[in-house]
Amino acid sequence: MRRIKKFTLAFFLVVLLLCGTLWGLIRTTVGLHFLIKNIVYWVPGLIIQNIEGKSNDLTLKGIQYQMPGFEVKVKEIHLALHFFCQTSLKFCIDDFTLNDLDMVIETQKLPSTEKVSDQPFTDLRIPYPLFLKNLRLTNLNVTIDDTHISLAHFRTQADWQGRTLSLISPQISGLLVSLPEALEKLQAPALIHPAKSNDQTSSTEAKRSLTNSSLKKNIRQDLLDFFAQPLLPALPDFHFPLNIQIKKLTAEQLRIVGDTDILIHSLQLEAKSDNQHIQLDKLKVSFPFGSFSAHGKATFSDQWPIVLKIDSLIKIPPLLEEEKIQFNLTGKLQKQLKFTADFSGSISAQLNATTTLSKSGLPLTMTLTSSQLQWPFKGDPEHKINNLQLKLNGKATNYALSLTGKMKSADLPPAEFSLDGKGNLQQFHLILLRLKLLQGQADLLGMIDWSKAISWDSVLTLKGIDTKKQWPEWPAQFNGKISTRGSIDGERWQLQIPDVLFEGEVQNKPFKVSGFLKGDRAGQWKISSFDMAFGNNKLNIKGDLTHQWVLDMNIDAPTLQDGLPSIAGQLKGALKLRGDLTKPQLEAHFIANQLKWKNFSIHQIKLDANLHSLDQIKGQLVLQVEKLKQSDFMLHHLMLNAKGTEKQHQLALQLKSEPLSGNFALKGDFNRQKQIWDLKLNKTDIRTLSWNWHLNHPTSIKYFHHAQKVTIQPHCWENIQAKLCLPDMIEATKSGGQLRMQLNRFDLAMLKPFLSSGTAIFGNITGDAQMKWTAEDHFPTAELSLVGHDVKIRQNIEDNPLNIVFNNLKLGVQLSHHQAQINTLISLKNNGQMQGNLKISDLQGKRTLSGKIDIDQISLEPINTVLDKNETITGVLNSHLDMSGNSKNPLLYGDISLKHFAINGSWMPVNMASPSHLLINFKGTKSTLKGVIATEKGQINLLGNANWDHIDDWRANISAKGDQIRVTFPPIVKLDIAPDILFEAKPKLLTLKGLIEVPWARIKAEKIPPNVVDVSSYKVMLNDQLQPIIPQKTAIPINTHLNIQIGEDVELDAFGLKAQLQGTLKVQQDQYGMGLQGQINTSSGSFHAYGQDLLVKKGHLIFSGPTKPFLNIEAIRNPENITPGYTAGIRVTGNANAPKIEIFSDPVLSQQEALSYLIRGQAIDQSSGTDSSLMTSMLINIGILQTGNLIGEIGGAFGISRLTLDTQGVGDNSQVVVSGYLNKNLQLKYGVDIFDSLATLTLRYQLMPRLYLEAISGIGQALDLLYQFGF
Template sequence: MKILRWLLGIVAVLLLVVVVAALWALRTESGSGFVLARVQASLGDKLAIRKISGTLAGPLILEGVRYRDTGIDAQIERVTFDAELLPLWSKTLHIRNLELAGLNVALTTQPAPTATPPSEPFSTQLPLSILLDRLHIEHAAITQDAKPVFALDTLDTAARWTATEIAIGKFSLRAPDGSIDLNANVANARGYRGGGKLSFDWHVAEQHYAGTLDASSDGSKAITALLLAQPIAATLHADVLQNDALPWTLTLSVPSFDPRILSPDSTLKTLTAELSGEGDKRSANVTGALTADAHRINLDPLKLALDGQTLKLLALTLTTPEAAGKLHAQGEVKLDAKPVSAQLALSWEDVVLPVNLAGQTLASHGEINTQGSAEQFAAQGKLSLGPPGQLADIVLDLSGTPQAIALKALDISRGSAGSLDAHGTVNLQPQLGWDLTAKADKLNPGAFAKDWPGAINFSLVTQGTQTPDGPAATIKLSQLSGTLRQRPLAGSADLKIKPKFVLDGTLELNSGKSEISVRGRGGEQTDADITLAIASLGDWLPKSAGSLRGQFHVNGKWPAIDVNGQLDAQKIVSGTSHLDSLNLRINAHDLSKPQGQLDLHANGIAAAQFSISDLTLKANGSQAAHQLQLDATGTPLGAHLSLSGGLQGDDWQGALNTLLLQIKDQPDWTLQQPASIAYVKGDLQLGEFCLKGGAPSLCLSATQMASGASHGQFRLEHLPLAMLAKLASPESTLKLNGEINGNGDFSRAGSGELSGKATLSSTSGGIIYPDDATHPLLSYENFAIDTVLSPQQIATSLHAAFNDGGRLDGQITLDGAAGSDQALNGKIEFGLKNLGFIELFTAELVSTKGQIDGTLHLGGSSSKPNISGDLALTNFASEVPSAGLKLHDGAIKLNSSDGEQFAIDGTLGSGAGALSVQGTLGVAANAPLRLHIKGDKFIAADIPAARAVIAPDLNVIGDGKSYRVDGEVELSSADIDLAKLPGGGTATAKRSADVVIVGEDQQKAAASLPLTANVTIKLGQGEKLNLDLRQGQEIKLKGFGLDGTLAGQLVVSELPGRPTSARGQINVNGTYKAYGQDLKIQDGRLQFAGPIDNPGLDIRAIRVLADQNITAGVRVQGTANRPALTVYSDPVMDQSEALSYLVLGKPLRSASGDDSNRLGAAATALGTASGDLLAKSIGGKLGVDDIGVADNSTLGGAAFSVGKYLSPRLYVSYGVGIFTPGELVTLRYKLTERYNIEVQSASTSNRAGINYRYEH
């Protein structure tokens, strides 16, 4: 028993020692130091800790921690660690707090290991759970081989990784390159149920990336949404079913952007993408469209399949709405081949490229097959290309390696394009070289480029290589003949080019009457002549003209080449530009260190909006000291300047000595003193540069450093607003007064950060009447714009006081680094108490009064600004003299929450009535429009000739592409006097039906508004049923003998591209004064069932002779374009007798001489067709030989004439113009049966002639 007690005692003591030792190691600073010392010892000299404080039980603080091993050197200025130790017994590491400050990790590249251990599959199950309540890292940097890789300012996170869940409650990274925020949780089990959101705003090199990523999973389906804001806007939605097949769907939307943002060398200006797809882990099916520079390409469809290690392109079909036809592609990629190999088959059919794409209509079909890898490839194809119906057959066969490409065949067979046979090789490595042969027989370039038709024959053989001293090549061109652009073509070449550009041999090319020749003399250095004898520039270039004569001699040892020569040009035309004459003389020595002289003189230059009557350019000197002088006299700008400088090594320093700018209708601007210009060690500097134009002056200086940093200053004094307005719009009659002053000082750091400030101000000014400077339409005082730039903000304030208490105040800021998508904030308030300036924009309004007040709030970002706010027009009043209107009590409110769509609510009074407008409208080209216009007792016209009161109730909707108007307009009352209308109410002369204007229909269609309308027009007050014809007295019409009323209802319809039509009827009542009588309108109807300008007519006007029990009248039938007039009576009698009763009130037999004139005029009024027949009937009864209505060329239209034979040979007539004023007396004397003499005397001219008559 004693031994047992001793053993138990020893165990207890040992346990006590262990417990005490553990407590000492964990909860005392010395014990913790001892443990860490043992760790350091176990790692050798890899781990060093300068200072330890605290305990392992927490908190533990380590300072000066450094760990060094092969390829890594990590240093931490301070580590704070606090953890719970007891959970370790349950396999849980619980860290309450971990802080790292001043973390620097230096990595060095190490040789790759000779053997890589086999990788283990990733597992989310850890041997223990990790709970991290807080991790904070402040100021960390990672370098690789002494080059910065990554840096951060702060990182804060909290996370947990257990057997059931992986969660990041918070991840917030802030760094010089941007920021990243993440929160996510995922179940640590099959299906990975959970979700998360990632926000990022990051710079990589010169590129900026920003956006959000949302992802979620319910265990059976994962959904992802990516919203990219930078560098381009893009939206991606994808979902995946979480089973073995992994079926997925996705949509990608990329609005229009500039591809040069991603690829600066891209030639595209805009690109848009809309794609959608579906598939699984072994297949994909994608459809959509790409739009490049407004050219749309449809992807319909793209089908991919993965078969083991082979990726198959099952189908790819491309189409475009701009061209007929389809492009197909099929192929496969062997992913397990070494190197990866592929084969692709392209084919297209029925492709027709329109003129706007190819410059001419081109049709094509064909196929191309490619196969191989990056080490060896081949392509063969057969295609046809050319104008429709004139296709040329083309055969292509080539193969290649990274070292060379062998062109086995490039053949164009006979047809509209003639034939071409080319073959050879092109060496790519170790140096560029070629060996090519080509032969053409009646080759027609116009089959592929419409401006270059011809039939060319030639044989070409060329070999060469590219050496460090230039090309070494031979060119042999023979048998050049045929035509090009309808000009005979001839020439030959036998040239050898040795390194250092030594030319030996000749080249001669002739087109039309023009010749270009080059002759080299070989030897050890360049010695060549170039001769230009261009009789017409049109011999070589389309849409060109003019002559060129030139001779140049090039000699010397490369690169010390001398060039001497001259060029003369006359009457040069190219497109819309032209040049009357040009003379160039050049004498340059040693182009590697240029020196010599250049003289150029030209006159009669016209290009774009500029015209230069005389231009002289002189340059002379050497590389060390040279001068340039330019004198140009022209419109609207002339310039005279002199420049001098010198180059020493790579640095150039000089000065702009003189500068005179002559601007049309402006004072001359003169450089006040020479301005230094220098380019030294990559820095570009412009010294003090001051221009003065009388009182106004502009001074600036600038420096651009090689590091990317820059600095600039400007000063502006007494610049007239009138000068700016004249330069901006030379033809404008707008008059401005006032002056602008300002100054600025800007800097940009090499990293892109901005700093500086600028101010523009104007003490007073305004917009004035062109003919009355004493009454400004809008005036201001103390206008100022101030801008302050700092690395993280651009702030601008603006202020102005307008006349009559108006104001403008604003604050605008852009927060964030320059070049990033800066946050926009701001507020602009303004008020205009005087609206006289509106009269500048329309001549219809006078005496305009009222005020406009508004507040705009700016938000969003620099790339996507958002403007919201309110705009209110109150107390608006104005007069419209042309309509006699006095508008009053106008009030309109506009409100917007996004700056794109506005809600409108307004009223406007006229007379005792008013109009109201409610709805929404937008500023974008395709913004929706919805308006409701309603009014009552609104005076729409109030002039002596007409007074009209309306009551509209209309709805207007549109989307920028088309508009629709529905509703009704009630013409409540009207009093119209046609005789008092402008022009006396006469109708506009109509063009004769036999006059045709070519293209008029297309012009009208292009100019017509895409409007659809269905509007009911009611004449008179009160409710009416559809097409109600009840008479009223509200609409009165007077003029030209008519005194009556109108009533009725029309439904007016408008469709795009069609004439306006109407259906309905208008009734006319009242009297019509004609032939000295008041005719009563018995029945008057205008019937509409088609075009609104051609209603059907059914009108009767009568005269009742009660004492004779006779009623006579006139009836108008037919249509407005083709009226038919007849005279009738009751009881029935012939028309001439009825007309006599209608006009004279008595039978024709009782008519006197004066009565006959009245009857003739009455017959004339019936029209040139029916009136002529009736006039002849009356004339026969009155005893005259000739009476009637007919066209008369002397009077320029229809005329009523009466004639009488005074003898068998002498005839006299008198005529009066019906539609054109004038009188005509004609005297005709018969000489023989075939000849007569005719003399005419008219109110506008006189003439005489001999007439010849021949009948067969």
């Protein structure tokens, strides 16, 4: 006993010593490094290149491990251990980070392992609590056989206590799972098979038939075996060995690639498991075509009950906008499951199903109902189904099916349908399919069986069909019946229609179809008789196509319009087919007159054919077409005549149409023994537009059947202004060929029919082209070279010619080795040049691009020739651009610059000064803009950028900043502006925003005649055909947010108002239109009214949405020129469209007294005649103000522009004056004194902008020369 105690004590001391030693090694840096190095030493295939730090900050780098079938490489692992957490008694890992893992597993090469016990593992627990504060995995790549998994980032916290593991806020991003393809691609069969003997063919077909029969038998047996067992076998109770809690898991960019590509944008998950229970608290998934959320629970015992609810939103534009689908699954997996689906949105339907997966045959009860379905799902429906109800009951081995509903279509008659049927794994019996439509019904019944071969037997019956209500233009009433039966077994098939009979009336004409026919894959057809009659139109087909052909067809249709809507004309003809498959004999005669169908018509078409094949094929075919017209195409005449024998035959074609006409003639000789066809093309010419082409000499064309070769002798196509030649013989075989063409001359004047009026092109082009091809290459090898000689383009713009003369004009194209090269050179006379080349590689794949475009010193000054005398444009354009990328993602590098740029003219609001310049720099799919627009006063700085990484989501913006830019709109407006604006462009939105300051402005406008009014909002613009022009909507909507700041030195002199303006305006534009917000104020100034210059006491122009402001202006007579103690003036209020003008006074006086104080500055003296005259003058003046529009309309009727009625003078010298313009420079005035009826006639002619010649005739006559000064 004493020895046992000593041994036990010694054992525990040794164990304690070993643990203490291990603890000491882990806790010290040297010991930990020593321990890891020994692990590397004792583990074969393990490599660790670098070890840094201690247990609370350990870093391992360059880790590798390799064994048969398994290899792993890790760039870096970081581990931070704290053996005891500070706040709790847990083993803590502060950080475990793994970066760049590559793992490859080949399961076939893995060493065999011992058999694992079948006993289920039900309990997994940890003896001491573990807390992992930070677990981070980045850039993981795992390959297991043909499956590849990559993970960009994973991060979580974990807490493991006992048998409960909690994952806290896991984050996953960039997960890609690539699965192997489910099915291997089948090798395509050869297109050409060597010749086989009849025995070989029969043997092959027999083997193929046997294989198909065996395959069908296996499939049928597999289906029977599959449904003979329960779909879901008995499930044992299951216990989770570890309880797992997942709290707030988020994932982004998950993708599974295989037979189906699945992309998940984002995922959120909260779930937990407890022994035999699992609960899904939250699952949200977002994918390209929608999203769904789910919650539920399940128990893995007691027949496995389950409850699951899924809410989904599907978006498949433009097919589906937003389709909501709610799924519910309840029941027990081992007993009965109930499944429901509720569709709401574009599709409205309800699905209810009940099944028992644990029973054989898959018992299923299903009902699908919908009050309304339509196609397309969005917008106006083309097809609609109402009250749809589908029922399915039974098992896969014995089920019953029923379907009912109502159907409406845009182009089809409304119908009610019902279907009843039953089936099993071998056949389906259609008890009845009934369609109630067109005042009658159609019944279909039959059976389809696939137990041995696919065979069917069906009968279609029509009763009481009447189309008059649906198609009044084609009334028809008929009944009928058609029976069909047949089978398909592999490549063999047969069809029999034993009974066809339809009778009735079409367009009040008798109609009948009857017949019998049968046929099979061997081409054995028997038509006992097939007859069709529409009124006076009759068709009869009768005969056999078996070993001997005896088939006759006769048609006699003098009135096609009797039976077919929108078709008219006459057709008559006969066809006879005799002989057999090897020696057919054909005789046909057809003639049709006045054929019409919609916008297609033929005056006459005639066909005569007589072909015989005995020792040689011989015969004649004549086709004649007269006046064929379809829309804008017109064929006046076509005559095709082919006749002769194999040894000697000829073909002639005459064609006259718009725009193509011509004559073609061929002679041929076919040598049956050598299998050579020798053709000679002669007497050939082609006429199109103003071009006439003809063949310079007869040309030989040969076809060698055995060698599969075609040769064409050298020849040329000539025109008065052009010549195109094939100088070498063309030879094309099944292995390849070559072709060479020369363009000896091509006068560019031939392009005149394709050019717009005012455009002319001169010069000529020569060129050369070569092409070679082989059967192995997908692309030929080709070269093309075009050179221009004395090329000039003249464009007339408003009677001013713009001439562009080219020194050099070259184009070269090369195609070889799956790549294309394009080179261009354009050199302008007395100007710069543009040179470019583009190379496209891998034409069948990515189509990689490389090349450059250079523009060298191209001046804009030639444009001055089309500008007016005082308008000029200058500038020099240069560019150096490099292209790369591919056809789907082209990249551009380099810059485009415009230097010494200036545009000046009377229409320009600013006077530009050189040097202005623009520079655009390209960097791949991005570009930047820098520029300066220099004016005589101030400059505008331009900055911008653009991005087209995604061509469907391009973006661009330009900012413009300037200071004291002088802008002039003569003769009305001069102003200085300081813009600071930004223009942004996107595919579906343009935005303009920023600030424009106006520190100085002078606005002076002459008085607008009273007859000038806005264009009516009810105007309708008409085109040349007097049809209303629909205003085009802006392709891209524009949003504007501009602030306009009016400074302290802005003066207005317009419409009698002289004032200084100040204020702020906000310009806003959106989908609802343009509006203004803000206020403009004037604190001083004068307002001319009633012949007086009134002082502005206050003035406000208030904008609140519409561009027409609200007015609040008050002006009074100068206090120095009015009776002391009195104030008189006018007040203007209301909307600018219809302002309210009123006269006021202080103290309050009558309107007559107030008007006297406003105009005269004193009260009315009732005893004075002078005061009476003044009042008369004022009343006339007020009346004239109300009749301005009427006077303007009278002037327009007599051809006098700007006709106005006004007053001049005051008191006894007042006049009523009518004035107007007889032409642009000649003004006529006629005035009559109010109180003495003296008349004055004045003619004024404008000699120069400020110089006038005026003649006056009244009491006296005068001729004056007037010059107007401006200050």
